[in-house]
Amino acid sequence: MSAADPSEITTDRLLLSRPVPGDLAAVFRIHADPRVWTHFPSLRPSDPEEIETMMARWRRSWERAGLGTWTVRLRETGEMIGNGGCTLLAPDPDDPAAHVWNLGYRLSADHHGHGYATELARAARTAAAGIAPERPVIAYLVEHNRASAAVAEKAGLTLVHRAPDAGNPDPAVMRLVYADRALTDAQLATALR
Template sequence: MTDDTLTDRLQLSRAAPSDLDAVFAIQSDPRVWTHYPSLRHTDRAQTVEMMERWDRSWTDAGLGSWVARLRDTGEVVGNGGCTLLGGEVWNIGYRIAADHHGRGLATELARAGVERARVIAPERPVIAYLVEHNRASAHVAEKLGLALVHRAPDAGNPDPAVVRLVYADRPLTPDQLAAALK
C-alpha cells in the first residue's frame, strides 16, 4: 500500500523535508489557530518536530499525517490524517490554510484518514480530539460519523475555561480514553 492517496480534490502525500516551508506557513498563520492560539508555530523547529512525529507514526503504525495539495494546481493547502496515540487510538487531525476554509477540504482530508485507518487497524478506535468552542471541527467529526464520548476541562490549556471534547467511532475503554487525552 502506498503512503499517497488521492481524493476528489486532494493529493495526500507523506511529508518530505521540502514541504517544511509550506507546512510552516500554515502552522504559523494565526488565522488557523483562532481556537487554540498558544499552539501556533512561531519557529520552524516546532514544525520540524511535528513533521518528525508524523514520520514516526508512519514508521510505527503505517499511517500518519499527510501534506494535502490541490490536485489541479499542486498548491499545499493543509495537512492531516490519522496518527496513532498511545498505541491505542487513531487520532484524526487536520489543519487547512485559512484561504481555503469553508470548502469542505478538512472533511475530505479527514475522511481519507479514517478510511485508511480502518484498513490498517480496524480494531483501533478513531477519535477526534478538539476544544468545545471549535464548532467547525466538531461538525467535521460528526460528518465522519463520530459521536461525543468525553467532555471535561482541558487540562494544561493556558485558558482554564476551555473544555476538551473527544469524539469517537465507538465507546472507548479507560485505556483508550487515557491515550486520547495525553
Template sequence: MSDDLLTPRLRLSRPSPADLDAVHAINADSRVWTHFPSLRHRELATTVAMMERWERSWNEAGLGSSVVRLRSTGDVIGNGGCTLLGGEVWNVGYRIAADHHGHGYATEVAGAAIERARAIDPDRPVIAFLVEHNHASARVAEKLGLRLVHRGPDAGNHDPSVMRLVYADRDLTAEQLAATLR
C-alpha cells in the same frame, strides 16, 4: 499500498523534508489558530517536532499525517490525516490554510484518512479531540460519523475554563481515553 491517498480534489502524501516550509507557513498563520492561538507555530522547530511525530506514526503504524495538495495545481493547502496516538487510537486531525477554509477540504482529508486507518487496523478506534469552542471541527467530526464520548477540562491549557471534547467511532476503554487526554 501506496502512501499517497487521492480524493476527488486532493492528494494526501507522506511528508518529506522538502514540505517543511509550506507546512510551517500554514501552521504559523494566526488565521488557522483562532480557536487555540497559543498553539500557533511561532518557531520552525515546532513544525519540525510535529513532522517528526508524524514520521514516527508512519514508521510505527504505516499511517500518519499527510501533506495536503490540490490535485489540480499541486499547491500545498494543508496537512492532516490519522496519526497513532499513545499506541491506542487513530487521531484524526487537519489544518487547512485559511485561504482554503469553507470548501469542505477538512472533511475530505479526514474522511480519506479514516478510511485508510480502518483498512490498516479496523480494531483501533478513530478519535478526534478538540476544544469545545471549535464548533467547525465538531461539525466535521459529526459529519464523519464520530460521536461525543468525553467532555472534560483541557489539561495543560492556560485557560482553565476551556473544555476538551473527544469524539470517537466507538466506546473507548480507559486506556484509550487516557491516550487522548495526555
C-alpha cells in the same frame, strides 16, 4: 486507495501524500498563520523547529503503523493547503490496547469552508480502517472550535467525552473527544494526553 500503501491517496479534489523534509517550509507557513489558531492562539508555532518536531512525530507514525499525517494539496493546482490524517497515538508501544488513531486536520485559512477537511477526514478514516480496523479513531478538540467538531461529526465520529481542558491557559475551556466507537479507559487516557 490501497490499504497496503496509503502514502499517496487521491480524493475527488485532493492529493494526500506522506510528508517529506522539503515540505517543512510550506507546513510552517500554514501553521504560523494566526488565522488558523483563532480557537487556541497560544499553540501557534513561532519557530520552524516546532514544525520539525511535529513532522518527526508524523514520520514515527508512518514508520510504526504504516499510516500518519499527510500533506494536503489541491489536485487541480498542486498547491499545498494543509496537513491531516490519522496518526498513531501509542503511549506504550508494548500495550496496543491503549493505542488509537488521532484524526487531525489543519488547513490554510484561505481554504476553510470548502469541505476539504471533511474530504480529508473521510479518506483518513478509510485508510485507518484498512491498516488497523481494531484501533479506534479519535479526534480531540476544544469545545469552541465548532468547525473542527463539525468535521469530526461529518466523518462519522460521535462525542464520547467532555471535560475541562487540563493545562489550557483558560480554565473555562472544555476539551471534547470524538470517537468512532466507545473507548476503553486506557484509550480515553491516550486521547487526553
